[in-house]
Amino acid sequence: MLEIVNVHKNFKTKNGVTNALQEVNLSVKNGDFVVLVGPSGCGKSTLLNIIAGLEKATSGQVSKSGRPILDAGPDRMVMFQEAALFPWLKVIDNVEYGMKIKGTGKRERREKAIHYLKMVHLTRFASAYPHELSVGMRQRVALARALSMDSDMLLMDEPFAALDSQTKSILHAELQQIWGATKKTIIFVTHNVEEAVLLADRVIVMTANPGRIKKEFRVQLARPRNIEDIDLTSTVGQILGELKEEVEKVAKAELDSDWSLENSSFISRPDTHLGNGI
Amino acid sequence: MQDLSIPIAAQISMQRLFIGYSISLVIGLLLGVLIDRIKYLDEALSPLLLGVQTLPSICWLPLAILWFGLGEESIIFVIAIGSIFSISMAVVSGIKHVPPLYIRAAKTMGAKGLRRYTSVVVPAALPSIISGMKQGWSFAWRALMAGELLTPTSGLGYVLVMGRDLHDMNQVVGIMIVIVIMGVVTDRLLFGRVEHAILCRWGLSKS
Ligand SMILES: Nc1ncnc2c1ncn2[C@@H]1O[C@H](COP(=O)(O)OP(=O)(O)OP(=O)(O)O)[C@@H](O)[C@H]1O
Ligand SMILES: [Mg+2]
Numbered sequence: 001m002l003e004i005v006n007v008h009k010n011f012k013t014k015n016g017v018t019n020a021l022q023e024v025n026l027s028v029k030n031g032d033f034v035v036l037v038g039p040s041g042c043g044k045s046t047l048l049n050i051i052a053g054l055e056k057a058t059s060g061q062v063s064k065s066g067r068p069i070l071d072a073g074p075d076r077m078v079m080f081q082e083a084a085l086f087p088w089l090k091v092i093d094n095v096e097y098g099m100k101i102k103g104t105g106k107r108e109r110r111e112k113a114i115h116y117l118k119m120v121h122l123t124r125f126a127s128a129y130p131h132e133l134s135v136g137m138r139q140r141v142a143l144a145r146a147l148s149m150d151s152d153m154l155l156m157d158e159p160f161a162a163l164d165s166q167t168k169s170i171l172h173a174e175l176q177q178i179w180g181a182t183k184k185t186i187i188f189v190t191h192n193v194e195e196a197v198l199l200a201d202r203v204i205v206m207t208a209n210p211g212r213i214k215k216e217f218r219v220q221l222a223r224p225r226n227i228e229d230i231d232l233t234s235t236v237g238q239i240l241g242e243l244k245e246e247v248e249k250v251a252k253a254e255l256d257s258d259w260s261l262e263n264s265s266f267i268s269r270p271d272t273h274l275g276n277g278i
Numbered sequence: 279m280q281d282l283s284i285p286i287a288a289q290i291s292m293q294r295l296f297i298g299y300s301i302s303l304v305i306g307l308l309l310g311v312l313i314d315r316i317k318y319l320d321e322a323l324s325p326l327l328l329g330v331q332t333l334p335s336i337c338w339l340p341l342a343i344l345w346f347g348l349g350e351e352s353i354i355f356v357i358a359i360g361s362i363f364s365i366s367m368a369v370v371s372g373i374k375h376v377p378p379l380y381i382r383a384a385k386t387m388g389a390k391g392l393r394r395y396t397s398v399v400v401p402a403a404l405p406s407i408i409s410g411m412k413q414g415w416s417f418a419w420r421a422l423m424a425g426e427l428l429t430p431t432s433g434l435g436y437v438l439v440m441g442r443d444l445h446d447m448n449q450v451v452g453i454m455i456v457i458v459i460m461g462v463v464t465d466r467l468l469f470g471r472v473e474h475a476i477l478c479r480w481g482l483s484k485s
Contacts, residue, residue, distance in 0.1 A: 054382050074388035084383035087480045088401045097397075098387035131481025149387065 002028040002051065002153070002185065007060030009046055009211075020046045022210035024060070030152070031183045035200035037193060037243060039250045043211025044189040045081070048155050051187060052078045064153070074102055077151040079159040083138035085130040085145075092117065092126040095145045102149065116144035119174060136163040143171065147178065153185045161191070169227075172198060176223060193243065197235045198225050205242050208250045215242055284437065284456060291422060291433040292460075294350070298357025299418045306362040306414065307407075310369025324370065327363050335360030335417060336424040343429075353425035353433075360421035361414030368410020372403030405476055412469040419461055 009021035020043040028034050036044045049055040050062055053072040062069045064076070072078075077098075085094045095113040104112070117123045120140035122133075130138055139162055146154060160168045176199065179186055190196050196203045203217040217239055221231055313319045313327075338359045342352040376399055384398040400407075426435025434453055441449035477483040 052386055054385065072382070072385035072388075074386070076386065078383075078386045080379065080383070082379060084379045086380060086383075086398065086401070087482075088404070101387050101389045101393065101397075129479060129481060145387075 001030060001065055002026075002187075003061070003063045004028075004047075004051070005061045007047075007050065007057045007062060009043065009050065009055070010058045019210035021050075021057075022212050024211070024213055026204065026213060028185060028187065030185055033179055033186045033188070033199060033201045034204060035188045035190060035196040035202070036204050036206060037190060037196050037239065038206030038211070038214075039208045039243070039247045040191075041211075041250070042206040042208035042246070044206060045157050046211065047206075048078070048157050048187060048189055052076055052155050054078070074098065074149055075151050076153045076155055077146040077149045079139075079142050079146050079154070079156040081157050081159075081161070083130070083135075083142040085138055085141055087130050090127050090129060091122065091133070091141050094130065094141060095148055098145060098149045112148050113144070116148045117141075119147075120144050120171070136167060139163060140167070140171070150182075151184070153187070156186065156188045158189050158191065160195070168195075173224065175199065176225075180223070193236050193239050194227055194232075197221075197232050197239065198227055203239055205239060205246070207246050209253060214246070284434075284453065287432065287434045287437045287453075288456060288460065291426065291435070294353055294426075294433065295357060295418060295422050298354040298422065299361060299415060301354070302358040302361040302365060302414060302418065303411070305358070306365025306410075307369060309362065310366035310373075310407075313366065313370050314373045320370070327367055331363040331367060335421040336428070339425060339428060348429055349431060353422065353429060353431070356421045356425045357418045360417040364417055365407075365410050365414040368407050368413070369403070372406030372410070373399055375406065376402040405473075405480055405482055408469075408473050408476055412465070412473055415469055416461075416465060419464070423457065 004024055004026040007021055007024040008019075011018040011020055024043075024047060026034075036047065038044055046055060050057050051069065053069045053076065069076075085091075086097065089097065092110075092113050095117060096109045099109045099112065114123060114126070117126055120143055122137060122140055122144070125133060125137065125141075130141070133141065139159060143159065146156075160171055163171065172195070175186075178184070186199075188196075188199060193203075197219055200219050203219060204213055205215045205217070206212065207214040217235065219235055221229065221235070225232055313323055335356055338356050339352065342355040342359075346352045346355060380398055380402050381394070384394050389397060422433075423435045426433040427439055430436065430439075434457055438450060438453045438457075441447075441453060474483070
């Protein structure tokens with residue numbers, strides 16, 4: 001059980017304070033597949049990082065199985081927007097790295113690494129170095145590495161954004177199958193609403209400026225799901241409607257603040273806040 | 279009278295270089311790691327090191343002679359001091375520029391403390407550390423020659439001075455060629471290869 005209670009997150013920068021998350025409340029049951037969607041900059045990655053223990057919330061509580069999350073740990077594997085492989089290690093050693101830290105035996109480690117590399121169709125590249133792979137292949141190695149850790153929670157930040165649709169749909173199927181078999185809790189961030197509805201039990205729509213949770217959709221379609229399924233398409237339509245409003249709001253806010261900046265340079269008033277926050 | 283034969287002189291010089299460079303390697307790497315680990319040292323020493331690094335190492339010779347006398351120790355001191363700072367600065371900046379993403383990935387996989395340091399931070403910083411070591415080696419080489427030219431002891435630099443004193447043009451040019459060859463061999467073949475291999479493996483250059 002993951003409990004996020006009243007979480008706020010501010011980033012202090014040179015240009016002032018960014019309110020990345022405001023009053024976020026979310027509880028995730030063990031085995032849930034939760035997908036976060038929302039306009040760019042609404043704090044999805046920030047929220048995921050807080051759950052991962054890589055960022056600290058400015059205020060509020062985050063706890064997993066009753067224990068507050070204070071630090072990153074191997075019970076919450078993360079797949080980042082970039083693969084984050086170590087360039088000095090071969091693909092297979094990258095996959096084995098986490099298991100090595102965990103203290104898994106050499107033999108078992110190798111077997112598992114090969115098993116997961118097989119799953120992402122990369123056994124042929126086991127002894128290649130990461131820079132010899134394409135971006136999508138690297139991302140698949142990162143998936144193999146994350147799965148091999150057997151964590152009960154998997155945090156994924158737009159993991160498949162760089163993949164072609166063919167590979168993507170293979171991995172969607174794999175991920176659903178793994179999720180069904182291992183009962184992992186998965187929190188998944190994406191821009192792609194179809195992907196969200198295809199994978200999720202729960203789709204959480206977030207809003208920007210400040211980042212908060214706007215609405216939650218429960219997806220109760222039977223699995224395995226098909227992207228052309230009519231019920232799926234109608235759920236996608238609903239969520240897109242919700243999102244469109246958000247994206248437009250963000251775009252409008254950006255336009256307005258650009259407009260105010262431009263104008264304040266020839267209106268001789270030092271009022272750069274003009275039009276902000278509409 | 280010292281032995282003036284070139285192979286013996288070359289051997290003496292290489293030996294000095296080896297000792298001086300080894301000392302600077304140990305101290306330079308340790309100093310770099312210490313500065314990185316201890317924030318206070320970083321604030322206190324980094325600007326100082328940057329300044330000291332600009333001082334040509336031969337400028338340490340008078341001080342070394344006052345400390346150690348006119349001899350072996352002074353030359354070795356000058357060699358070591360010539361490369362310590364570039365090695366430790368390279369360690370510090372290499373570690374500072376380790377992509378945070380690697381650290382985050384390592385953290386989520388449970389790598390902590392010394393283990394994380396040796397398995398992620400150091401390898402990630404290695405390309406920069408190696409180029410600092412290479413630069414340190416060329417500084418050490420220059421310091422060696424300058425030291426031998428200015429102290430009447432032995433080695434290639436000294437034989438070069440003797441050649442001048444004896445008006446022996448052949449000897450002077452011959453020794454210069456030997457010095458060039460030794461420099462190229464160590465710099466290109468030894469360090470160049472190691473550096474190239476590491477850059478290729480890290481995916482930082484086309485092989
Ligand atoms: N390290 C940081 N320092 C300062 N501001 C930050 C930092 N990280 C994120 N932010 C700000 O917090 C807000 C949320 O960022 P975040 O990366 O969580 O967005 P996101 O929803 O993941 O966007 P995207 O979909 O584009 O990845 C943004 O306004 C961003 O500018
Ligand atoms: Mg993001």
